[in-house]
Amino acid sequence: MRDLDWTPDELSQDILNWYDRNARSMPWRIGPKERTTGTAPDPYRVWMSEIMLQQTTVAAVVSYFERFTRRWPTVSALAAAQDTDVMGEWAGLGYYARARNLLKCARVIVTEYDGVFPDTYDELLTLPGVGPYTAAAVASIAFDRPETVLDGNVERVMSRLHDIHTPLPGVKPELKRLAGDLTPNARPGDYAQAVMDLGATICTPKSPACGLCPWRLPCKARKTGTAPELPRKTPKKPKPTRYGIVYIAQSKSGDWLLERRPDSGLLGGMLGWPGSDWTDAPNPAPPFAAQWRELKAEVRHTFTHFHLILAVQYAEFPADFSPGSPYEVISLRDFRVSDLPTVMRKAYDLYRLP
Template identity: 70%
Template sequence: MRDMDKFPAPVATPQAAETELNQQLLGWYDRNARTMPWRVSPADRARGLRPDPYRVWLSEVMLQQTTVAAVTEYFQRFTRRWPSVLDLAAAQDAEVMAEWAGLGYYARARNLLKCARVVAQELEGTFPDSYDALLKLPGIGPYTAAAVASIAFDRAETVLDGNVERVMARLHDIHDPLPAVKPVLKEHAGVLTPQLRPGDYAQAVMDLGATICTPKNPACGICPWRSPCQARIAGTAPELPKKTPKQPKPTRLGLAYLARRADGAWLLERRPDKGLLGGMLGWPGSEWNAAPDPRPPFEANWQDLGGEVRHTFTHFHLILQVKLAELPSGYNLSPGQELLTRHAFRPQDLPTVMRKAFDLWAGSEFNPGPNG
């Protein structure tokens, strides 16, 4: 008998188990990392290439409550037009809001500009590299501060998005519902966050949730954490994480008034900075409530377009009635209103609900066609 056989085999400690989980996940990520325009691949990071904090921050702000597929085109347009935080800080508000149109949650765009200008004017164009310093910037909350600190600067911060919440709930077979259980899931995620390669780890666990540990039909058979996953063992993975039922969304009503001058110019108004669609161009219209005031922006022969616009916001459903009239040639603009010529007007610069109203007109009998 060899001397070493006299001693029992070492028992795996929790720390050793966590290290093994990290190694398994990072090994999987090295082979399967998603390619994204804002991401530095694990191979390139290993060669010393560091992510651009501006691109990481911009992508994380865009990705809030928005899918990678929806964000990619916007990110590419933004970085072509404003390749650095200094370029973005110097941009006109209206131009940035127009480029953001259609991405939704427009307060993000306003905060984007505020943050870029603080970084440009007070920090000499350099993003801070710590969670606490990032958290002090406008529009950056705990998740974004952790993500930028981790991904851009390799800080061992706990990054917890919806994908990570799902992975943690399943890995530990946690049945308490979100959002109340979020602190518990963050604690589990924090225990697993390594000191070595934390930026790659943060992206790896998010990729795991996005591509394998998906909300429906998780691909447990090819998951690098298949063996230790408690929900897979219990057969409960598809039903996790559980969520507290949401209250039904109310429905609000409104009117939108499309006014077009004989030469094709459109009357629009810029919404107040605070509030829904703040800072965006849109059609003059009523408040959105149960009984909107039907008074139009000016007296005219307003025609109903014969349809309605339906749109869902975070907290309510909206049904818009859309009316059309010819704008008098001598019309005097009211505060907040703008007149855009047919060549300056771009429907894609409108937020989605306003563009739906334009599309209703474009498909109606009132559209004179390309020459009208």
């Protein structure tokens, strides 16, 4: 890695010095000052935060993390939780397979590891919902192992530091190699968090604050003026649009008719309004015969791979209505709109508009 005029040790020490002064405060993080007193990170909290942070911002995660760890303060407590309770607390955070894997992983750790997190990359990688990035992050941050952590922030920092114009995702192996060259054996957990903090606060996607960067002198993209352009990305294909119908039904006493979605697939295991498949041309399939009326407004929501437009129909169901699986009648007292995934809450909000 001699394409820069600084040695890896010099670069890693520079950013650690910067981190010691500028580390972000997060509820799952043990800061550099605490680390010097011998306080070690809790692997459970590190793992929980990394699962929540997948494809989600820190700002969105903080309140969920605090609520989860108050309710389930240990991995054993989480492993013993009811699936529906966990899915309900997760509602609104998105990417619901993460919540299902969270429970699976907690139960594996309790049953196969006696409630103690494995501390190596290879063992962590065998756990449900733990991929290469998460395994490296937990091994590094929780156990101070010199693993290479490569998230979007680190990719951006590396591509600018070395002025690399090969587009993502194809350039990922090269960026990981470069990031690995800089990962020190001393304080690798702090170093990993330092690079991620640098990308999140200084080396930002737009208008990077190069004048404040601890790597401003060795940064090749700053010298060439190409930093704002990097990293380059292969153009994404346009997202298709799918359509569907949701049916909101309530009894005279205020009870709601909901549907438990299958465990696999989008919104797996979540409660939501009964509805059609999400296709180019959905077929109406109301949960019961009634004079269904349609709202003028539509629900619009975007998932990772497609846009969704939902028509909303509503009706009243009789007091003696006894639906079979997958439908459930939830009493007005027990109904919490916060338990619904975001797309279903949007339908509820439209229905409740005056």
